[in-house]
Amino acid sequence: MTGARTAAGSRGRIDKRQAILEGAFRVFARQGYAQACVQEIADEAGVAKPTVYNHLTDKVTLFRHALEAVAQTALNERLAALEPLHEPGEDLRATLEEVGHGLLRLHCDDRSCALRRLLYSEINRFPDALDIVRQSGPHRLNEALADRFARLMLAGRLQAGDPAQAAEQFMALLIGPLEARSEMGTRQIDDAELRQVAIAAVRTFLLAFSEQRADGG
Amino acid sequence: MTGARTAAGSRGRIDKRQAILEGAFRVFARQGYAQACVQEIADEAGVAKPTVYNHLTDKVTLFRHALEAVAQTALNERLAALEPLHEPGEDLRATLEEVGHGLLRLHCDDRSCALRRLLYSEINRFPDALDIVRQSGPHRLNEALADRFARLMLAGRLQAGDPAQAAEQFMALLIGPLEARSEMGTRQIDDAELRQVAIAAVRTFLLAFSEQRADGG
DNA sequence: GACGATCTGAACTCACGGGTTCAAGTTAGT
DNA sequence: ACTAACTTGAACCCGTGAGTTCAGATCGTC
Numbered sequence: 001m002t003g004a005r006t007a008a009g010s011r012g013r014i015d016k017r018q019a020i021l022e023g024a025f026r027v028f029a030r031q032g033y034a035q036a037c038v039q040e041i042a043d044e045a046g047v048a049k050p051t052v053y054n055h056l057t058d059k060v061t062l063f064r065h066a067l068e069a070v071a072q073t074a075l076n077e078r079l080a081a082l083e084p085l086h087e088p089g090e091d092l093r094a095t096l097e098e099v100g101h102g103l104l105r106l107h108c109d110d111r112s113c114a115l116r117r118l119l120y121s122e123i124n125r126f127p128d129a130l131d132i133v134r135q136s137g138p139h140r141l142n143e144a145l146a147d148r149f150a151r152l153m154l155a156g157r158l159q160a161g162d163p164a165q166a167a168e169q170f171m172a173l174l175i176g177p178l179e180a181r182s183e184m185g186t187r188q189i190d191d192a193e194l195r196q197v198a199i200a201a202v203r204t205f206l207l208a209f210s211e212q213r214a215d216g217g
Numbered sequence: 218m219t220g221a222r223t224a225a226g227s228r229g230r231i232d233k234r235q236a237i238l239e240g241a242f243r244v245f246a247r248q249g250y251a252q253a254c255v256q257e258i259a260d261e262a263g264v265a266k267p268t269v270y271n272h273l274t275d276k277v278t279l280f281r282h283a284l285e286a287v288a289q290t291a292l293n294e295r296l297a298a299l300e301p302l303h304e305p306g307e308d309l310r311a312t313l314e315e316v317g318h319g320l321l322r323l324h325c326d327d328r329s330c331a332l333r334r335l336l337y338s339e340i341n342r343f344p345d346a347l348d349i350v351r352q353s354g355p356h357r358l359n360e361a362l363a364d365r366f367a368r369l370m371l372a373g374r375l376q377a378g379d380p381a382q383a384a385e386q387f388m389a390l391l392i393g394p395l396e397a398r399s400e401m402g403t404r405q406i407d408d409a410e411l412r413q414v415a416i417a418a419v420r421t422f423l424l425a426f427s428e429q430r431a432d433g434g
Numbered sequence: 435g436a437c438g439a440t441c442t443g444a445a446c447t448c449a450c451g452g453g454t455t456c457a458a459g460t461t462a463g464t
Numbered sequence: 465a466c467t468a469a470c471t472t473g474a475a476c477c478c479g480t481g482a483g484t485t486c487a488g489a490t491c492g493t494c
Binding site (some may be wrong): 030 | 344
Binding site (some may be wrong): 016048049 | 443
């Protein structure tokens with residue numbers, strides 16, 4: 001039975017900590033904070049229980065660190081998905097659809113769904129988890145998106161107006177329909193459906209926010 | 218110490234059950250399922266622990282019934298908020314704004330937020346809670362809203378198209394911006410801000426879905 | 435090959451909470 | 465007043481899980 005840990009332990013005792021954090025997030029995501037037991041986290045990480053306590057003092061500490069790591073990653077991925085908007089091609093619609101589709105794919109990612117569920121469920125017991133959200137959550141993403149839209153407005157490719165509101169509503173048109181359809185992240189949504197939602201969102205968005213009334217569809 | 222229960226017990230032993238369910242929801246909302254202890258629920262309901270088990274066999278039964286009751290109420294309230302759309306006045310924009318504002322108020326209600334958080338957090342442990350969502354959740358509301366929009370399209374007051382999608386996006390434009398701003402239902406949002414979000418949502422919606430391009434604002 | 439640091443498994447303590455039982459009290463209906 | 469149904473508080477059983485301890489294994493290093 002001791003050979004079972006070789007998979008994780010063979011590469012020395014470096015970054016056991018990393019393995020623990022990853023395992024912790026997976027277990028917390030499955031079970032929620034209260035029902036997740038440290039032993040199971042240890043097993044998931046291929047590590048003994050005392051080792052967990054050796055690296056991270058508490059169950060709460062464990063929780064916070066695991067959450068923070070995943071939230072940080074999630075934000076970076078999203079910001080990266082905005083990349084095409086830095087050099088929007090001739091076809092703005094296509095660029096928006098690409099970005100929208102990318103954001104939706106990230107939004108429906110298993111880790112993202114799990115993170116959202118975790119935040120929602122434990123926000124009462126960990127009010128300071130809000131800080132994690134504020135720092136790496138939709139806030140920062142919205143600002144970045146608003147920046148892009150401001151440029152587009154200035155360039156006359158979008159109707160001039162409040163870029164923050166445009167960003168807010170763009171995200172809403174993307175995410176909103178998903179929220180209902182995915183049944184709280186339970187059901188996996190295939191890529192084709194994501195693309196359709198993105199296309200529909202962009203169509204509505206451009207109808208409202210572009211100068212000329214294009215009816216591509 | 219026995220006098221403490223008179224507040225709840227003075228009106229006889231009728232609807233102790235009701236009190237238990239309400240107390241249960243409040244406690245579950247605060248603590249989540251796992252962390253909520255039955256004793257606390259009993260206290261909250263002004264009732265003894267055995268009484269709780271007398272009315273509702275299990276902790277799980279308790280949970281399900283509490284959830285179901287609140288979800289049912291929430292749905293009914295939302296459907297009622299659509300009422301103005303059955304007799305839309307001359308000013309469609311005003312009607313939509315009224316309905317939107319009403320929906321947002323309900324959405325930000327303490328009970329609604331708590332219900333959403335609960336569903337999100339316990340959806341893993343109670344997969345059948347999805348049925349509650351399906352029956353009394355956004356699904357039914359969306360259909361009702363789509364019905365209204367279909368009528369409006371037929372009457373030529375909205376651009377003809379897919380009413381279901383219109384409903385989906387209308388809701389998204391309303392709820393989406395709120396989700397980010399309310400910090401997962403933690404922060405209370407004042408009525409004026411709700412109204413502004415509703416107005417902005419309706420403006421974008423009408424820009425995309427109405428025949429003539431009106432620019433009221 | 436010896437040393438120090440770390441990891442491991444297993445057993446342990448301890449608190450908490452679900453669910454039950456029971457004797458005593460309360461209320462409604464007759 | 466008497467009964468039946470219900471409620472109450474308190475104690476109880478029992479499983480579970482956080483956090484600790486410890487003896488022994490394992491590894492890096494010299």
